[in-house]
Amino acid sequence: MRTSSDKISIVKSSGDVVQFSVTKLKKSLKRTGADDELVAYILETVQDELYEGITTKEIYNRAFALLKKKKNVFASKYKLKKAIYELGPTGFPFEHFIGAILKYSGYKVAVGEILQGECVQHEVDVVAHKNNETTVIECKFHSEQGLVCNVKVPLYVHSRYRDVKNHWNTFKKHDTTLTQGWVVTNTRFTKDATQYGNCAGLYLLSWDYPVENSLKDIIDRLGLYPITVSTLLTKREKQFLLNRDVVLCRELIKDSFYLDHLGVSDTRKKRILAEIQQLCNA
Template sequence: MDVSNLQVIKASGEKVQFSIDRVAESLKRSGANNKLINSTLESLKKELYDGITTKEIYTRAFSLLKKGNNTSASKYKLKTAIYELGPTGFPFEKFIAALLNHSGYKTETGKIYQGKCVTHEIDVEAKSDTKLILIECKFHNAGKNSDVKIPLYIDSRIRDIKNFRKNNNHKLELEEAWVVTNTRFTADAIQYGKCSNLKLLSWDYPKGQGLKDRIDRLGLYPITVSTLLSEREKNFLLSRDIVLCQDLINDKFYLDQLEVHNPRKKRILKEMEELCKN
């Protein structure tokens, strides 16, 4: 089937030109070998039609990958796995804190900071011996991006905190403020972030340094990518601050608390180890 002229519908409702190359690239990022990528693409082409949603394409590609390689399927579902950290957004904050922990920072979530005018609850505080970073996390469902109002609002809060701190003695200087989202920023939001020295981090921004790139490069996948754990088991683990696959490897006794039998336990831990290899 010639798929070059197909229109697909994104989660936002926008119609865009279908790109087989983008699908191939996402399959490649999952670590699938060329044989599995080619067979998945050939099977997928037979089921495409004009007006198909990107969600349908993802669901079918995921199903095909899962038959061929569980670990690749887990990596392929990364974006969906981050959505599964919702809907409250709090597990997403814990996930961002966990990423920074593995980069050498000490983190706390829900920290209260005094501003010149009012107090502020900050989603994630990250500290090193010489550096303080304050991070606000904006969790959205599929199809909703973070517009300029978000960095505008957060910038005003950071300024209030800085105005208070400059008149008081603090060991650590507030060097950076971040805004992190699981979706994308609009062009205006990115422009404001650059102008105001706010560091923006989204699914694919900055280019080559977005969430998906960092997670793939470091192998720091959220527990929700697992194709072997049930939803109940994932929620149990998240409630006990097991946010990363690496956390479960370190605290595997939680699988005993879940009464996971040994053969399945071995398969789950093998999946976790394969995901963390990066």
């Protein structure tokens, strides 16, 4: 007799062994916009193929293939987490991605700024201005799954933030007030990291934190998907676009001439832009 799916042990990318959760899989499938019938079909198919010790990667690949077979836009939204990892291996495209999200949220943004602190200069990943207030943002990008941000990260960022703030708010030439420091990661914070960040007054943003306003929530809500979610662009084409600071799908719609530079045929170009347009409007 086949083991019940809720008693199957699966292996995460970190190496941790956990119980398979049909609820988590269902939630991730529903986020794609797939209807109840398709979600039920995929859940049944995946559960039928489970075995003891299966990896989360294998489960993901199966669900992704089933979504892609039905509709590209579902598969694109499902691969969001993986797509952010694909912004690597360096953190520079991730910094531009975070900057682009803030820009579309009404901020005036600069990436890779050198700011004077009270003691020393600091290279700040993203500086954002809005309503006469300034925010400095440190981005911690991991290109490998399973890695997390421990308490050392907000400790380090907080000390830099205080040094910059002490100088910024006493320097008369600044026409804004430095009010907040952020730490943003594409993975997760440990419990100690979130506890310290909250106590110190830092704003922490990760893949799944804060609840209901996490990085994945913001991306879905605003439709600000990275170009790496595309199921039609090749790895080489994505890298070409990232090297030209085209990080968001919305930016490629605006700067579609880059596809001509890549030698993309008119037919394929229409398919790529249609996929991306549908994703942004989903």
